[in-house]
Amino acid sequence: MERRDFLRMNAMAAATAAATRLASGQPRAAAPGGGAQGLAWNKAPCRFCGTGCHVRVGVQGGRVVAIAGDPEAEVNKGLLCVKGYHVALALYGADRLRQPLLRVGGELKPISWEHALDTIAERVAADPAGFAIYGSGQWTIPEGYAANKLMKGGLGNNHIDPNARLCMASAVTGFLSTYGVDEPAGCYDDLDKADVIVLWGNNPAEMHPVLFSRIVDRRTRGETVKLIDIGTRRTRSTEFADHFLLFKPNTDLAIANGVMRLLLERDSYDRAFVERHCAFRKDASPATLEGAPMSFEEFRQSLAEYTPERVEAISGVKAADLRLLAELFGRRDLRITSLWCMGMNQHTRGTAINNLVHGLHLLSGHFGRPGDAPTSLTGQPSACGTAREVGTLVQALPGGLVVANAEHRKHAEEIWNLAAGRIKATPGHHTVEMWRRFSTPKEQGGDISTIWVQVTNPGQTLPNRNALFEPSRRIPGKFLIVSDVYPTETTRAADLVLPSALWVEKNGMFGNSERRTQQWFKMVEPPGQARDDAWQLIAVARRLFERGVEGMRDKDGKFLFSIQKDGKEVPIWDWKHYYDVNVDEHLFEEYRRFSRFKHKDLAPYSEYVKARGLRWPVVQQPDGSWRETRFRFAEFDDPYVKRGSEFEFYHSTTKDGRAQIWFRPYEPPPESPDPDYPFWLCTGRVLEHWHTGTMTRRIPQLSRAMPNAYVEMHGEDARRLGLRSGDLVVLESRRGECTLPVWVDGRGAPPVGSLFVPFFDETMLINRVTLENYDPFSKQPDYKKCAVRVRRAEAAQP
Template identity: 35%
Template sequence: MDMSLPAPTVRTTCPYCGVGCGVTATVKPGTIPIIAGDARHAASGGRLCVKGAALGETLDLDGRLLYPHIREEGAMRRAGWDEALERVAGGFARIIEEYGPDAVALYVSGQLLTEDYYVANKFMKGYVGSANIDTNSRLCMSSSVAGHKRAFGEDLVPGCYEDFELADLVVLVGSNTAWCHPTLFQRILKAKEARPGLRIVAIDPRRTATCELADLHLPIKPGTDVWLFNGLLTYLARHGHADAAFVQAQTEGLEGALATADTDCSDPVQVARICRVDPGKLLAFYEAFAASDKVVSAYSQGVNQSSSGTDKVNAIINCHLLTGRIGRPGMGPFSLTGQPNAMGGREVGGLANMLAAHMDLDNPAQRELVRSFWDAPRIADKPGLKAVDLFRAVEEGKVKAVWIMATNPLVSLPDAEKVRRALDKCELVVVSDIVAATDTNDYADVLLPALGWGEKDGTVTNSERRISRQRAFLPAPGEARADWRALCEVARRMGFTGFGYEDAHAIFDEHARLSGWRNDAHNRRVFDISGLAGMHRKDYDALEPVQWPVAPGSSEGTQRLFADCRFAHANGKARFIATAPRAPVHAVDEDFPLALNTGRLRDQWHTMTRTGKSPRLANHAPEPTIDLHPHDALLCGVREGELARVTSRWGAMVARVAHGGGIARGSVFVPIHWSGQTASDARVGALVNPVVDPVSGEPEFKHTPVRVEPFVVEWQAFVLSRTPLAVDKVANWTRVQGAGFVRYELGGRGPAQAGWARTLLDVDEEADWIEYDDAGAGVYRAAHLVEGRLQACIFVTRGGALPPRQWLAGLFAQETLAPGERATLLAGRAPLAGADPGPTVCSCFGVGRNTIYAAIRKQGLETTAQVTSCLKAGGNCGSCVPEIGKLLAEARCGESERG
């Protein structure tokens, strides 16, 4: 290759959240691809959050599953693709013949591309003849799907991201948008800078980073969203804010919805008492909603992940229907999806109760329509098992074979120990993944290596219905194959026709043609991308992001839905849904007095199989925490910085106590990201109750009764090591990737002295080993050097504080240690004041807390903009801006106290 030529740049999309940001990857042989935001992509305009910006750091092949494997006599061995596919096809065929099609299942993921999803659904629903295919999207947005279908007649998100910029009021409900959808949140903040009159209301039990930047925060009691929005509905109706003409002509069901809301929610003071919010703030929200014509109400997992999630969605939509605030610029209800292709999966029937192209499984005419288009031998005629029920059926022996793709249910599902028991008993467990070691893979009978981001080719659809290309810019590693290709190979081996696709383009074309198949006045569906059917391969390769629907004969998309006030129900009207408030199924009690809430952290994604490879993403939150109010910690007998156990009726976990400052009494927050690969006992899914929404089947991730109690260890330690260590015998451990080293946080019982440390670090007697041991103070420290280069270090305490990690971590970047650094190594702090940056605040630019605080104090900085100008911190994705704001406030308080 002529190295003088510019490196090729490929336009693709980010594989993380549902914002669907455009990404450019510039590839030069022998170097890490350069990742940047795609300024031409309408969803993001060149913005990337820190996770997207760090994608290049996650593309190595360490830990990749590169070849098929088969389990024999309890052990996995490498196999060829033909043998592995024969095992899968033969196992599925045998079980279907003996027990029927409902004895097999697929469990897939919003990480799949639309083309993968399409083939999986065609395979199961049209050829196997069972709807037993569900997705981990069931865990994050199925309540929104159900709410949309009840209100609109189809799973439809009416608006677009531009509406957030045009709105006068943005209501963020159960969504830490600043952390979970950062580039979209930055668009909102930029709009607010341009129009200070734009108001932001955050409705969340926790005071999150989003709440820090909102004009009004309503910290409602977990599970009371329906009371809140039923109260808003009655307030709007009683104070004359209904759009009577719209309601009369375009909706039905208002009388029933109002009657239900009036039962408990007609008095704002009573609603405030139920929701545990200040009545004045509640009325301020109601008045702001009433006074603002352009209102966007965006909701995410805090609404969806509930045993009443569908009702919460409809309670929000009801308020928009009453006021006619839908279908026009700057207004409407808006579901923020969690995964990059959760909506693409919905388009092809990815849920167990749906058919492809937004058709209904319980509609005989639509079932026949899909069957005839596919020329399938059969079609599933009843809904399949939803995620939680699916693995319950596996444990009960009703489902005897399951194929899991691109997800880790042993970590992510509620009551995760049940999933472990299910997979352990299942006759045939097939897993397609890019990672060799996951909690789920330990139970696989067949492992199939899949293509990962940067290697696979197809489309995804983001939260605003925008279809974008995800393009390959890396070669397939080892023998990895696209998921759709593995499915097609199994289908052909089972004797099924209709799976002879040559590439992703052919699958997309069929998907587009099905969306327009008999889509007429008698069977009208809003989802229609038939305008994209018939593209040549080069046109598919060059496809620009486009929002559906895309009408026949056109390649132009549709920015907003319902501009004509026609909805997808047969009579063209939207429906108000009566939403009777109800509390979470499991209430706190004396044995389990706290309510567990789970969710994401700023810089991590799902179970960290990708983000966990990036050192800079690990720095902000390097280990799992139990965030609870200091008063609750006192009652539980636990202290900040120490280990504690959280226990529910379903399981338990261990993590370190933290006081984030944003959680109300009676609640606990634990992040979802840690698995058996990264911690000894921190899978929060093991605690979560398996109760689901009766309509959507979405689990109750936001409210599980728990108790917190001390997890007693005799000593605590951390280790930084260039090589992985065997720490399984330690009472508690977590592992995270650093820059050139692995970081372990340990808690143990029994001896922790020189001999133990040498054994743990695998250091012989001849090694360059320095140590400090103060048995009386309970302190032990040691370091291993190789030719002057730091190889590993360990710091142990039996009661005191451990040194900061940041300066020590920086020593691993050096080829040799300077004499002063070696001399002060065991002190655990830099020889020069100011050399330790402190815990990371801005991951984009690697700026620590100490650095920011020192700059604020020394240079008299007063605003986040000044901090950004001085240090760059906060100048990229902006998700650290709330934390910078807290540091500014701390500095002001410090000056005030000294004054």
């Protein structure tokens, strides 16, 4: 029987049953308004992407039963995307992990939480320096903070990195090297005011749908907004664009340089803005994130070679289109906002292209007025909140501080009440390096012996999985601990699996792409023995404390995560007592003290309870109220800008209040198509699935709409290879292969010679094929381009 027939029959049966019940005069389950009886609504940010929409969560009988867009939320104004409307279903997949599992004799066997915690404590105590934590931008802020404190403050070990390294690390280095401090100056309000929106390798119609609607729905209301899509393939966003500039992979640097050169040539750059607020920068030797100063004249000469004709030859973008961009950026009467996400960040020249797009906006003065902003978007709900602001990266400390700076370490040791010198000055192993060393025997330099993964799925997302992930599973002495909510490619390979609480099964806080910190309360119980990730960390810390591990005590001998109530310590490490206090609030109030050093001020927890998120810096007013900041560095809105200075980059790398405009040359990519591997491969996402599909592939509405991955191919290539939609092909790179069905002219349309594969499908692991080369500053790998070849698959199914 066809599934659709089955569905139809089911529905008919349901209708008949309902009708019969009515006809036989039985009391209806739903009395007047009855379907909604006992329904209580509460607020929470959506669990999925970095947009940070607020949803209203309808709870009935201890279960989430309905979702609505929150009209009080400024981000989404009542609208959601299809993932958001179905976010509640993520809690109820039938195969939720419900108890801890330990690998015994090759198989994962149920064990008790006591046994699981003891096992971790033993591993950590045995080799504290070989222990690493790999987290994500899906950690809540308090969870990431607890993990960071446990590692950097407790164990004096900086091997803690989030998967955000794979996601927005280049945006971080881009902001740091341009403004001296991380995160966007603008906010989503820019999308309501901009006359022109430029998408740099970005497909928000599928990846940030609510923000995209915020732009294109302005047209429905009669406003004019010009959309320019600079991309390597046509997407759903392209359909709404006024101009589509197709470029060859990796050549975005040439385009940005070409536009800047035209601005200088036409003298249409914003001379006043540049003279007052900017300085010029070039690569130092050896290369550093701060670089070396250069003069304006030197800058102009460096750009001289990027003539429209040469840029056209490099990038494929027509000289006329380049002139169009230059004309728009050269106009002072327009407001221009640039958006980007993985296209610019997952790039071996990620920091450089981030610098160039910031530089283009600074050079043309399209900065700091509402609607004029270079804005990077994030893919995870708390990539900004937990990875960047809490500083769960190997080089960072909370609040924008870094381990390499002695003064910063001192601040952290003071807040954490630790003996001086506890925090190590050397950054830990970043993601690719951490996993490489985990996949290398100890005697060959593989000094990482245990990794605890929380809230992410590296078995599916690490590039070149065959080299970075799989060897560790065969090397004796390597131990993989994974906290997750469903079986994944990572839990299946793990030695110890811990079941976690998800989203509204726990208290939480997220930070979205526009510096907005959001809060929610626990609304339903987690299934089985699933427990909060923060509790798991604190319970292990307590085990270590009881074993006498010195780092688990502060300098007064108190437990690192001690919470007092009525003068007595609350045993929060005991799950029965974890919710006796609001642990999130205690952790956040402590973390908040870090937020002052870099003007990332956060308000007290209670303010976030009342709000649909607040954008930092949140500064207390004379009347006691708390005011958020929408436009950083702009005098009219940012309270930290010196009066009369119009703009002030108060964390400038040159300490003079100026932002840096970088010269960053175009360079060819590390791997390009050649006769052996003639195709470009780009990987990415689709509307229906979020990241590795752990949650969304268990939601029937999303899974039915997009059941499996595929390879998008241009019709001409398909014809040449004798392929039709649905044919199985093997995609092969120098590192590995993956079998997928071809989709000619599918959801998106790559040009001839280019392929696109979404990475959500664990049954078709495209990261066996991708390249692990990374940006030298951000250490972020490039998932957007490598060389592959295609052959028809043998008859066997993948």
